[in-house]
Amino acid sequence: MxxxxxxxxxxxxxxxxxxxxxxxxxxxxxxxxxxxxLILFWVVVAIFAPVLATHDPNDPIVAEKFMHPGEGxxxxxxxxxxxxxxxRVVYGARISIWAGVISVGISFCIxxxxxxxxxxxxxxxxxxxMRVMDGLSAFPSLVLAxxxxxxxxxxxxxxxxxxxxxxxxxxxxxxxxxxSSIKAMPYIEAGRAVGLKTSSLILKHIFPNCLSQLxxxxxxxxxxxxxxxxxxxFLGLGVQPPTAEWGAMISDGRRYIVSGExxxxxxxxxxxxxxxxxxxxxxxxxxxxxxxxNRTGS
Amino acid sequence: xxxxxxxxxxxxxxxxxxxxxxxxxANANAxxxxxSSAAEGSESGTGEAAxxxxxxxxxxxxxxxxxDPVDCTDGASSMFIYAAYDRLVKYATKEVDGVTYADVxxxxxxxxxxxxxxxxxxxxxxxxxxxxxxxxxxxxTSEDVKFSFERCGSRPQGEFVFSLTNIESIDTxxxxxVVFNLHTHCPIFLQLIxxxxxxICNKEEVEAQPEGWLNDHTAGSGPxxxxxxxxxxxxxxxxxxxxxxxxxxxxxxxxxxxxxxSNRQVLLEKGDVDIAFDLPEKELDALDAEEGIRIQTDPSxxxxxxxxxxxxxxxxxxxxxxxxxxxxxxDSLIEDVMFNRATRLKSCIPSIMPGHIENENxxxxxxxxxxxxxxxxxxxxxxxxxxxxLGTGFQDWEDAxxxxxxxxxxxxxxxxxxxxxxxxxxxxAGQGKLAAFINRFMSFVNDPGYLTGLLxxxxxHFNYNLFDNAQVNELYQNTVDTLxxxxxxxxxxxxxxxxxxxxxxxxxxxxxxxxxxxxxxQDYVYHPDMTLRFDTLKKA
Numbered sequence: 001m002x003x004x005x006x007x008x009x010x011x012x013x014x015x016x017x018x019x020x021x022x023x024x025x026x027x028x029x030x031x032x033x034x035x036x037x038l039i040l041f042w043v044v045v046a047i048f049a050p051v052l053a054t055h056d057p058n059d060p061i062v063a064e065k066f067m068h069p070g071e072g073x074x075x076x077x078x079x080x081x082x083x084x085x086x087x088r089v090v091y092g093a094r095i096s097i098w099a100g101v102i103s104v105g106i107s108f109c110i111x112x113x114x115x116x117x118x119x120x121x122x123x124x125x126x127x128x129x130m131r132v133m134d135g136l137s138a139f140p141s142l143v144l145a146x147x148x149x150x151x152x153x154x155x156x157x158x159x160x161x162x163x164x165x166x167x168x169x170x171x172x173x174x175x176x177x178x179x180s181s182i183k184a185m186p187y188i189e190a191g192r193a194v195g196l197k198t199s200s201l202i203l204k205h206i207f208p209n210c211l212s213q214l215x216x217x218x219x220x221x222x223x224x225x226x227x228x229x230x231x232x233x234f235l236g237l238g239v240q241p242p243t244a245e246w247g248a249m250i251s252d253g254r255r256y257i258v259s260g261e262x263x264x265x266x267x268x269x270x271x272x273x274x275x276x277x278x279x280x281x282x283x284x285x286x287x288x289x290x291x292x293x294n295r296t297g298s
Numbered sequence: 299x300x301x302x303x304x305x306x307x308x309x310x311x312x313x314x315x316x317x318x319x320x321x322x323x324a325n326a327n328a329x330x331x332x333x334s335s336a337a338e339g340s341e342s343g344t345g346e347a348a349x350x351x352x353x354x355x356x357x358x359x360x361x362x363x364x365x366d367p368v369d370c371t372d373g374a375s376s377m378f379i380y381a382a383y384d385r386l387v388k389y390a391t392k393e394v395d396g397v398t399y400a401d402v403x404x405x406x407x408x409x410x411x412x413x414x415x416x417x418x419x420x421x422x423x424x425x426x427x428x429x430x431x432x433x434x435x436x437x438x439t440s441e442d443v444k445f446s447f448e449r450c451g452s453r454p455q456g457e458f459v460f461s462l463t464n465i466e467s468i469d470t471x472x473x474x475x476v477v478f479n480l481h482t483h484c485p486i487f488l489q490l491i492x493x494x495x496x497x498i499c500n501k502e503e504v505e506a507q508p509e510g511w512l513n514d515h516t517a518g519s520g521p522x523x524x525x526x527x528x529x530x531x532x533x534x535x536x537x538x539x540x541x542x543x544x545x546x547x548x549x550x551x552x553x554x555x556x557x558x559x560s561n562r563q564v565l566l567e568k569g570d571v572d573i574a575f576d577l578p579e580k581e582l583d584a585l586d587a588e589e590g591i592r593i594q595t596d597p598s599x600x601x602x603x604x605x606x607x608x609x610x611x612x613x614x615x616x617x618x619x620x621x622x623x624x625x626x627x628x629d630s631l632i633e634d635v636m637f638n639r640a641t642r643l644k645s646c647i648p649s650i651m652p653g654h655i656e657n658e659n660x661x662x663x664x665x666x667x668x669x670x671x672x673x674x675x676x677x678x679x680x681x682x683x684x685x686x687x688l689g690t691g692f693q694d695w696e697d698a699x700x701x702x703x704x705x706x707x708x709x710x711x712x713x714x715x716x717x718x719x720x721x722x723x724x725x726x727a728g729q730g731k732l733a734a735f736i737n738r739f740m741s742f743v744n745d746p747g748y749l750t751g752l753l754x755x756x757x758x759h760f761n762y763n764l765f766d767n768a769q770v771n772e773l774y775q776n777t778v779d780t781l782x783x784x785x786x787x788x789x790x791x792x793x794x795x796x797x798x799x800x801x802x803x804x805x806x807x808x809x810x811x812x813x814x815x816x817x818x819x820q821d822y823v824y825h826p827d828m829t830l831r832f833d834t835l836k837k838a
Contacts, residue, residue, distance in 0.1 A: 058704075059704060060634075060700060060701055060704045062630050062633070062634045062701070065634060080634070080697070081634065081697070081700060081701065150719065154716070154717045154718070155716075236690055236717060240714075240715050240716060240717055241688070241696055241699065241700050241715050241717075242700045242703065242704075242715070254560075255559060255560070255578055255580075255693065256580070257560065258560040258563060258564070258578070258581070259578070259580055259581055259584070
């Protein structure tokens with residue numbers, strides 16, 4: 001008991017210097033900083049979309065169709081209906097980032113408890129849960145997402161839910177592995193010995209210790225979720241026309257690649273690329289910070 | 299650092315996969331590379347001889363679903379059925395400005411060398427050609443004809459077409475005579491029996507085979523024999539040397555599945571295919587100007603309309619429907635969606651159909667003020683909101699819907715677009731549950747009675763928006779009862795005016811049928827059912 005207390009005291013006293021080192025470790029990683037800048041950029045764009053957009057993203061002005069970037073006050077040109085690509089990309093950021101957050105939220109909130117329960121109790125319950133998860137992950141994720149999105153009816157919400165469900169096994173499995181190893185730790189045993197409730201053991205002692213790994217997964221997952229939602233919209237399963245969404249914009253514009261209207265697809269493509277790149281770089285950077293081998297050095 | 303590089307690399311790969319995902323799909327890639335390698339092979343192998351080896355390659359966006367004439371419901375499938383089977387009669391041809399067209403009002407003999415019709419038009423007698431032979435050598439007899447027609451009448455898909463013919467019984471007085479007894483006269487009898495559903499099958503062969511055999515085999519007497527039938531890659535066919543009605547002009551046809559529209563264009567430009575269907579409208583003018591390629595564009599009777607459910611609020615009020623009709627950006631649809639490769643639909647009966655008229659009493663022009671006024675009259679001064687169902691599969695539908703949505707917003711009407719998978723769309727639409735939708739209709743019998751009976755009559759098979767108008771029903775009945783062709787067509791003028799006033803649909807446009815051909819492809823005959831016939835095609 002004394003040991004435990006001393007340990008937590010030590011942690012408390014160490015926290016101030018450690019917080020500084022987290023940022024230091026992170027900022028030393030140039031790529032991660034670039035990633036963070038990209039994420040912040042898109043978040044700001046999404047929040048201030050109505051201010052930044054120069055035109056109504058959904059209003060077709062057919063007289064101005066197929067304008068080159070820069071022509072007629074359209075920074076990134078116009079599409080086949082004369083809609084402003086810049087404004088559509090800006091508004092598309094809202095949908096993509098929302099979609100990423102919501103779908104990761106869904107898979108996190110369902111996958112983590114399932115993995116936790118399976119890991120802590122093990123046995124029959126754990127087996128049933130984890131085999132169902134194995135079953136889910138046996139399907140290629142995009143195919144499963146397509147199936148779910150179609151069966152729930154087309155739309156932004158069903159696309160988000162579909163992407164969320166598809167990644168549940170990732171979180172469940174990570175949580176399962178962490179819980180299984182942590183529950184064997186002496187401090188958990190000690191907690192059980194002093195009669196702590198199971199719920200408080202899981203919530204207060206196991207979950208916080210898994211959180212770092214889960215956050216890395218979630219950051220990387222955001223990028224994947226944005227990509228998958230865009231893919232679904234590209235296939236016509238996500239947002240409904242005329243909503244501006246990057247994947248849907250690429251899908252609409254691809255008919256005009258051969259005839260030379262490259263800007264209709266290129267800019268939403270770049271938007272997808274940079275946002276995913278941002279999340280992946282940050283995810284990777286955070287993983288480096290949390291890597292014990294890196295931490296011991298600082 | 300290596301790890302970070304790897305991460306960056308992975309991102310790059312992901313990005314590339316996003317881009318390559320848009321460029322094409324795996325299927326199209328596979329078939330396009332197959333097409334190009336095949337073309338390369340023949341070019342390098344035999345040089346110029348390759349061009350005259352008698353193989354015509356066609357790029358199509360779909361290869362259909364069945365070879366069974368009575369189960370077929372799509373144009374791609376029917377293309378192969380027309381090649382492998384004969385019907386009793388076939389369309390005559392006519393020449394207009396040096397281009398040959400099918401003449402849908404006159405008929406040439408095919409399996410029937412001659413025919414007569416009784417005074418009351420209820421008894422049709424056909425005399426079969428004794429030379430007609432199936433691909434396996436059996437002669438075509440009256441029993442085969444009777445079998446094929448009855449088979450058509452007994453199957454879910456064929457039954458409907460069969461019912462249009464009004465056939466009550468079929469007699470076979472001898473091996474080469476068939477008599478059809480109709481319960482009521484049918485003004486479009488010959489047009490109907492020209493359709494693929496009434497392809498003549500070899501009774502003996504079909505009965506010897508298990509059920510379903512005809513889905514991927516043929517038992518016909520047509521100019522071509524299907525050699526390979528794989529709807530996921532290609533369908534190929536060879537000309538019958540012993541074809542009884544004059545050998546086909548070309549030796550071999552290969553129809554390849556090329557799903558992606560830009561791939562079809564590129565394959566045609568490179569000469570890897572000789573004919574390409576469904577090319578991008580926007581590119582047609584540029585393609586036509588290219589050396590070695592010509593685009594033939596012909597009017598069709600395939601129409602696109604926005605249907606409003608006449609039994610559902612607010613569209614149960616004709617004033618609301620008229621208001622919508624006044625709000626459609628008609629010219630913009632032609633120009634910005636179809637790139638001028640379509641024609642405005644100016645009556646419920648398309649312009650190439652007999653009986654078509656167009657004047658201010660048959661169509662609407664866009665007039666937003668008038669639309670607002672009508673809405674106010676109907677009790678919707680501030681507009682309303684409705685759900686619009688968009689069947690997937692056709693980009694122009696989506697484009698049209700987006701433009702219409704923007705115009706309707708100007709009169710205060712909010713149109714929520716909801717996409718629906720095509721199969722589901724057809725099912726739900728068939729139950730009359732959709733408030734508003736865009737749909738197309740192609741009359742494979744080019745006759746206004748056919749279209750009116752199916753789309754605008756209360757009991758019409760495709761009256762998905764539940765239009766119910768006593769006057770139209772009565773006029774239609776009059777056309778059915780009239781034996782005289784001219785008088786009959788006259789009645790359709792009234793139909794067109796009443797339908798404009800009642801406005802069950804907003805007329806969007808008539809499609810043109812555009813086909814891309816290499817210059818050395820000759821004797822293409824356009825049929826208004828938009829289905830390619832292979833028998834006359836040849837390669838110079």
